[in-house]
Amino acid sequence: MSMSFNGYFNGRRIILDERKLSNEYVPVKLPHRRTQIEETLSILQDVYRGQKKILRTVIYSGPSGTGKTAVARSIGKEIKEKSDQGKMPPILVSYINAHEYRTKFQVLRKLGNDSGLDIPRRGFSSEELTQYVLNFIDRRGHNLIIILDEADIIAKLGDGNDLLYVFSRLNEILPEIRMGVGLIVIFRQLEESLEYLDKAVVSSLSARVVRFDPYTSSQLEDILWSRIQADKAIKEEAVSEEIISMIADTVGYVPETKTGLGDARISLKILYYAALKAEEEGKDVILPEHVRYVMNKGVLPSYIDEEMIEKLSLHEKLILLAVTELLLAEKEKAYVNMGTVVLQYEDVCNRFGEKPLKYTRVWETVQMLKKLGFIDARIGRSTYRGKTTLISIPNASENSEVGINRIPLSVLEKILRDSISRELNARQRGEKPPQE
Numbered sequence: 045m046s047m048s049f050n051g052y053f054n055g056r057r058i059i060l061d062e063r064k065l066s067n068e069y070v071p072v073k074l075p076h077r078r079t080q081i082e083e084t085l086s087i088l089q090d091v092y093r094g095q096k097k098i099l100r101t102v103i104y105s106g107p108s109g110t111g112k113t114a115v116a117r118s119i120g121k122e123i124k125e126k127s128d129q130g131k132m133p134p135i136l137v138s139y140i141n142a143h144e145y146r147t148k149f150q151v152l153r154k155l156g157n158d159s160g161l162d163i164p165r166r167g168f169s170s171e172e173l174t175q176y177v178l179n180f181i182d183r184r185g186h187n188l189i190i191i192l193d194e195a196d197i198i199a200k201l202g203d204g205n206d207l208l209y210v211f212s213r214l215n216e217i218l219p220e221i222r223m224g225v226g227l228i229v230i231f232r233q234l235e236e237s238l239e240y241l242d243k244a245v246v247s248s249l250s251a252r253v254v255r256f257d258p259y260t261s262s263q264l265e266d267i268l269w270s271r272i273q274a275d276k277a278i279k280e281e282a283v284s285e286e287i288i289s290m291i292a293d294t295v296g297y298v299p300e301t302k303t304g305l306g307d308a309r310i311s312l313k314i315l316y317y318a319a320l321k322a323e324e325e326g327k328d329v330i331l332p333e334h335v336r337y338v339m340n341k342g343v344l345p346s347y348i349d350e351e352m353i354e355k356l357s358l359h360e361k362l363i364l365l366a367v368t369e370l371l372l373a374e375k376e377k378a379y380v381n382m383g384t385v386v387l388q389y390e391d392v393c394n395r396f397g398e399k400p401l402k403y404t405r406v407w408e409t410v411q412m413l414k415k416l417g418f419i420d421a422r423i424g425r426s427t428y429r430g431k432t433t434l435i436s437i438p439n440a441s442e443n444s445e446v447g448i449n450r451i452p453l454s455v456l457e458k459i460l461r462d463s464i465s466r467e468l469n470a471r472q473r474g475e476k477p478p479q480e
């Protein structure tokens with residue numbers, strides 16, 4: 045995508061502060077990460093309270109966008125601030141991303157730079173550098189917290205064993221050093237990465253693992269709203285609940301089916317790009333169509349293409365077309381209720397001269413389309429109830445709503461109409477038997 049976080053836009057309508065939507069920004073609040081924060085603080089407390097000759101290690105493990113970096117950085121920031129204000133003993137907090145600093149030498153050099161040392165690129169062996177840097181920090185009476193992010197990379201690159209061995213056995217390797225050390229080592233794929241490391245390293249590292257699970261859609265809603273309300277990254281009036289639900293539902297993790305990315309970074313990106321798109325069109329609010337546009341542009345892996353639509357059954361296509369038409373007619377809505385979908389579907393069938401399926405079959409087809417990733421379905425909120433009584437519907441589906449979050453509707457509508465016509469023509473010519 046050509047849009048970027050650096051892009052400057054004159055006369056902003058929606059975005060208040062672009063930096064607050066970037067990856068580096070540490071947000072004011074981290075909803076749904078209290079447990080991880082408290083656990084880390086309790087493991088590291090002896091270190092930030094100034095105890096000497098100790099090592100405390102925490103491992104973070106979890107998939108992309110689950111807040112590992114954000115939690116570690118915000119803890120580091122808070123500890124550093126308290127220490128700077130004299131409320132805690134002196135401490136050096138060093139954040140090292142192994143994506144950027146990939147060898148033991150580079151990591152130690154970064155640590156040295158963070159402690160105020162100017163270290164040449166050459167002239168030291170990494171052993172000498174270890175001694176030099178750690179002795180320097182120790183002599184200043186500081187304790188040390190190291191956040192080693194993207195440790196998977198360093199584990200796999202061969203040098204990782206050495207580095208993690210040194211970090212986890214500091215007091216043995218450098219017995220003259222008195223400082224207390226806290227280590228937060230962040231892995232995206234812990235189990236896989238540990239296989240690259242020696243047993244000795246693993247045993248000293250695997251003490252405490254703090255897990256970060258993918259976010260559910262309701263957790264993502266809180267995270268998105270927090271970025272709008274607490275951080276003031278985006279004008280609140282420009283965003284509706286509908287838009288936030290739409291993004292959160294698309295990205296949210298569903299524990300029952302183990303599907304969905306649960307990635308806060310992707311959800312924030314969609315919000316950001318949708319805001320840019322709305323601004324580009326001169327709008328004061330973000331509409332569902334802007335969100336769809338962004339998703340189609342490839343923030344999400346694009347699972348859906350014309351070929352997949354072609355492979356759907358005739359009535360799957362007819363139902364999908366009904367949902368699409370409804371959403372196109374009501375641009376401000378991201379979801380429509382099942383009752384309305386059924387009526388629209390019957391109308392679509394009439395237009396194509398096709399006999400509609402019975403309600404329960406329609407419902408099953410909607411579920412199938414959901415599993416295939418074409419549509420999103422959710423239980424409607426009570427505020428929508430007035431609209432869900434169009435039809436008396438049995439069981440759980442009564443309050444259901446469906447939406448299409450991943451595909452731009454106008455494109456989808458055309459593809460579906462063409463595909464349905466083709467199929468019906470082929471059937472008339474006797475090339476294809478009816479499916480139902």
Ligand SMILES: Nc1ncnc2c1ncn2[C@@H]1O[C@H](COP(=O)(O)OP(=O)(O)OP(=O)(O)O)[C@@H](O)[C@H]1O
Pocket residue numbers: 065066067068069070071073074075076077106107108109110111112113114115232256267270308309312
């Ligand atoms: N609980 C949360 N509250 C607010 N923002 C969050 C939360 N969790 C994650 N974020 C935001 O989502 C983005 C991605 O989070 P973060 O970088 O911490 O993920 P990560 O788990 O470290 O991912 P990766 O493994 O890809 O580095 C960041 O912009 C971060 O600020």
